[in-house]
Amino acid sequence: KAGVTQTPRYLIKTRGQQVTLSCSPISGHRSVSWYQQTPGQGLQFLFEYFSETQRNKGNFPGRFSGRQFSNSRSEMNVSTLELGDSALYLCASSLAGSRETQYFGPGTRLLVL
Amino acid sequence: DQQVKQNSPSLSVQEGRISILNCDYTNSMFDYFLWYKKYPAEGPTFLISISSIKDKNEDGRFTVFLNKSAKHLSLHIVPSQPGDSAVYFCAAEFGNEKLTFGTGTRLTIIP
Numbered sequence: 001k002a003g004v005t006q007t008p009r010y011l012i013k014t015r016g017q018q019v020t021l022s023c024s025p026i027s028g029h030r031s032v033s034w035y036q037q038t039p040g041q042g043l044q045f046l047f048e049y050f051s052e053t054q055r056n057k058g059n060f061p062g063r064f065s066g067r068q069f070s071n072s073r074s075e076m077n078v079s080t081l082e083l084g085d086s087a088l089y090l091c092a093s094s095l096a097g098s099r100e101t102q103y104f105g106p107g108t109r110l111l112v113l
Numbered sequence: 114d115q116q117v118k119q120n121s122p123s124l125s126v127q128e129g130r131i132s133i134l135n136c137d138y139t140n141s142m143f144d145y146f147l148w149y150k151k152y153p154a155e156g157p158t159f160l161i162s163i164s165s166i167k168d169k170n171e172d173g174r175f176t177v178f179l180n181k182s183a184k185h186l187s188l189h190i191v192p193s194q195p196g197d198s199a200v201y202f203c204a205a206e207f208g209n210e211k212l213t214f215g216t217g218t219r220l221t222i223i224p
Binding site for chain 1: 117119149154155156157158159162202204210211212213214215216217
């Protein structure tokens with residue numbers, strides 16, 4: 001069974017630009033969560049989607065948004081990029097979310113200049 | 114407000130000895146705890162979990178201990194092996210809420 005895939009793996013953007021990251025969950029998984037990892041902050045939860053609906057949301061500004069498609073693939077968008085948005089963005093999928101093992105993708109490393 | 118804390122950013126342990134990674138939490142509502150392991154350039158992988166109704170869960174070389182009164186959990190790895198060198202994250206959740214992760218501890222096993 002193929003794992004969670006994320007594209008692109010690396011991205012360089014400049015301040016003020018926007019970016020869209022993509023995540024394809026494991027086949028059959030309906031829950032997709034997004035996390036931001038920065039040094040010293042660990043993994044911080046962005047949001048979770050289940051069956052195309054946002055089920056949980058972390059404490060991030062409205063510049064961070066996401067969506068999930070009917071095939072469970074998910075995208076995350078960050079508008080008006082700031083230097084502090086430079087991070088590793090991880091996507092995780094699970095069958096139905098809470099209390100189930102999440103399987104993480106390799107992440108997209110975003111550098112904002 | 115860091116609800117899950119891993120106060121040791123790094124830990125070095127001799128191969129064959131016991132590795133003990135610690136995690137503290139502040140939210141008494143948390144009722145499920147997990148440990149993840151992360152190698153460079155890879156996403157975290159699930160290692161072991163424990164429900165708040167238990168105080169210990171064991172899986173091979175890995176044992177997680179939960180002390181609810183102290184709001185503390187620990188991961189014991191014995192014996193430690195070179196392949197255990199990685200960053201370890203503890204995470205906690207309650208109900209259907211999001212997972213809250215700690216900041217991670219980098220474990221280095223010295224051959």
